[in-house]
Amino acid sequence: MSTTDRRSAVPATGRGRSTGGRRIVAALSVTQTIGYGVLYYAFSVFLRPMTAALDASGAQVTAALTAAVLTTALCAPLVGRWLDAHGGRALMTAGSVLGTLAVLAWSQVTSLPQLYGVFLAIGVASAMVLYEPAFAVIVNWFDGNGRANALLALTIVAGFASAVFLPLTGLLVDRYGWRQALVVLAIGYGVTAIPLHACVVRRRADPAAAARPPAQRADLVRAAVRGRPFWLLVAAFTAHSGAVATIAVLLVTYLVRLGHPPVFAATVAGLLGVLSVTGRLVTTGLRRRWSAAPVAAAVFTLQGVGALLLPLAGRTVAGAIGCVLLFGLGFGVGTITLPHLLAERYGTAAYATLSGRVAMFSVADRAAAPLAAMALAQAAGYGWVMAAVALACATAALALLAYHRR
Known part of the structure; x- marks a missing residue:
C-alpha cells in the first residue's frame, strides 16, 4: 500500500x-x-x-x-x-x-x-x-x-x-x-x-x-465473467436501463399524443422521480424478508404491465396516472439492486471492476434505447414503443429469476 x-x-x-x-x-x-x-x-x-x-x-x-x-x-x-x-x-x-x-x-x-x-x-x-x-x-x-x-x-x-x-x-x-x-x-x-x-x-x-495481488483480483473477474450468472445480470440491467431511459425521454410526448394537456403530462411524468424514491424504500424493506433478485423481478414485471396498459388505459386521467404509478415504482430499483447482487455473489474485492463491466452495456443502452424508440415511434407508432418497453421489463425480470435459481 x-x-x-x-x-x-x-x-x-x-x-x-x-x-x-x-x-x-x-x-x-x-x-x-x-x-x-x-x-x-x-x-x-x-x-x-x-x-x-x-x-x-x-x-x-x-x-x-x-x-x-x-x-x-x-x-x-x-x-x-x-x-x-x-x-x-x-x-x-x-x-x-x-x-x-x-x-x-x-x-x-x-x-x-x-x-x-x-x-x-x-x-x-x-x-x-x-x-x-x-x-x-x-x-x-x-x-x-x-x-x-x-x-x-x-x-x-x-x-x-x-x-x-x-x-x-x-x-x-x-x-x-x-x-x-x-x-x-x-x-x-x-x-x-x-x-x-x-x-x-x-x-x-x-x-x-x-x-491480495492484482493477479488474484483479475482471476476473480475472469471467473465471474465466464459464468452464466454474471451475464444474466448484464442482460437484466441492460434491458431495464433501456426501458427506464425510453420512458424518461418519451413519456411526456406520448401522454400529449394520447390527448392530455402538456402541463398534465409534465406533472404526471414528474411523479417518476418521487416514485423512484418510494420504490427504493419498498424494495429495501422487502429485501429484508426475501431475496433481492425475485423482489426486483416482481417490480420489473409491474413496470412492464404499466407500460403495456398505457396505450389502452392512458387516454383517461386515472388510467394515465395508474400506469405511471406502476412503472414509476421500479424507476430507481435497478440502481440499488445491482450493487447488492454483485457484492452478495462475488464479494467486494473486484466489485468495481465487475460493476464497470455491467455499466459498459447498461449505460450504452441508456443512450441508445431512446433513439431506437424514437425511430420505432415514427415508423410504427408509440403503442409499439410501449410494447417494446414491456418486453424489455419482462426480459429483465426473467433474467433475474434465472439468476436467482443458479
Missing part, C-alpha cells in the same frame, strides 16, 4: 468507521445530487438556447449528450479497475476537477465540434464521479444492512437532482443567459465536489485486500 493509500485508509472497525461512513454517505449524497444536476439534467434546459446560439438543429445538439453517455459507458471498465486497485478518493477528486473545467468550457463553445469535444470530456468526468464510483466507495466501506441503508440514503437524496436543478437552471438562464448560467453551475459544482471528494472520501483498510 502506498503512502497516499495509508493516509486515506481507515480501520475497518470501531466508532471511527461508523462516523467516517456517515460522513462519506453525506458527502457523496451532496456530490451526486449536484453532479447529476449539473453534468446531466441541466442539459435539457440549455437545449433551446444552445440550438439558437450555435445555429444547429435540436438533434445535432442532443447528439452531444448521447456522445457523453456513450463515453461514460466506454470508460466504465477502466474506472472500475482503478477503483478496485486504488479506491475512489483520487479518481473522484480528479473527475470533479475535469467536470468543473468541462462545464466552464461548455459555456464558451461557439460551434458543434467544440460542443462535442466538451461533452466527450463530460462523459469521462461522469464515469469518474457519478453513481458507479460512488457505489464502489460505499460497497467497500459497509457490510450487510449497513450497505443497503447507505445506498438507499444516497440514492434517495440524489434522486431529487432533477427536481432541484431543472428549475434552478431555468432561473439562472432566465436571469443571466445560458453561458453565464453554466459558469455559475460550474463554480458551484467545483467548490462543492472537489473538496468533499478530496477530504471526505476514504477507503476502508482491509489487510486481506491489501495483501
Whole structure:
C-alpha cells in the first residue's frame, strides 16, 4: 500500500468507521445530487438556447449528450479497475476537477465540434464521479444492512437532482443567459465536489485486500465473467436501463399524443422521480424478508404491465396516472439492486471492476434505447414503443429469476 493509500485508509472497525461512513454517505449524497444536476439534467434546459446560439438543429445538439453517455459507458471498465486497485478518493477528486473545467468550457463553445469535444470530456468526468464510483466507495466501506441503508440514503437524496436543478437552471438562464448560467453551475459544482471528494472520501483498510495481488483480483473477474450468472445480470440491467431511459425521454410526448394537456403530462411524468424514491424504500424493506433478485423481478414485471396498459388505459386521467404509478415504482430499483447482487455473489474485492463491466452495456443502452424508440415511434407508432418497453421489463425480470435459481 502506498503512502497516499495509508493516509486515506481507515480501520475497518470501531466508532471511527461508523462516523467516517456517515460522513462519506453525506458527502457523496451532496456530490451526486449536484453532479447529476449539473453534468446531466441541466442539459435539457440549455437545449433551446444552445440550438439558437450555435445555429444547429435540436438533434445535432442532443447528439452531444448521447456522445457523453456513450463515453461514460466506454470508460466504465477502466474506472472500475482503478477503483478496485486504488479506491475512489483520487479518481473522484480528479473527475470533479475535469467536470468543473468541462462545464466552464461548455459555456464558451461557439460551434458543434467544440460542443462535442466538451461533452466527450463530460462523459469521462461522469464515469469518474457519478453513481458507479460512488457505489464502489460505499460497497467497500459497509457490510450487510449497513450497505443497503447507505445506498438507499444516497440514492434517495440524489434522486431529487432533477427536481432541484431543472428549475434552478431555468432561473439562472432566465436571469443571466445560458453561458453565464453554466459558469455559475460550474463554480458551484467545483467548490462543492472537489473538496468533499478530496477530504471526505476514504477507503476502508482491509489487510486481506491489501495483501491480495492484482493477479488474484483479475482471476476473480475472469471467473465471474465466464459464468452464466454474471451475464444474466448484464442482460437484466441492460434491458431495464433501456426501458427506464425510453420512458424518461418519451413519456411526456406520448401522454400529449394520447390527448392530455402538456402541463398534465409534465406533472404526471414528474411523479417518476418521487416514485423512484418510494420504490427504493419498498424494495429495501422487502429485501429484508426475501431475496433481492425475485423482489426486483416482481417490480420489473409491474413496470412492464404499466407500460403495456398505457396505450389502452392512458387516454383517461386515472388510467394515465395508474400506469405511471406502476412503472414509476421500479424507476430507481435497478440502481440499488445491482450493487447488492454483485457484492452478495462475488464479494467486494473486484466489485468495481465487475460493476464497470455491467455499466459498459447498461449505460450504452441508456443512450441508445431512446433513439431506437424514437425511430420505432415514427415508423410504427408509440403503442409499439410501449410494447417494446414491456418486453424489455419482462426480459429483465426473467433474467433475474434465472439468476436467482443458479
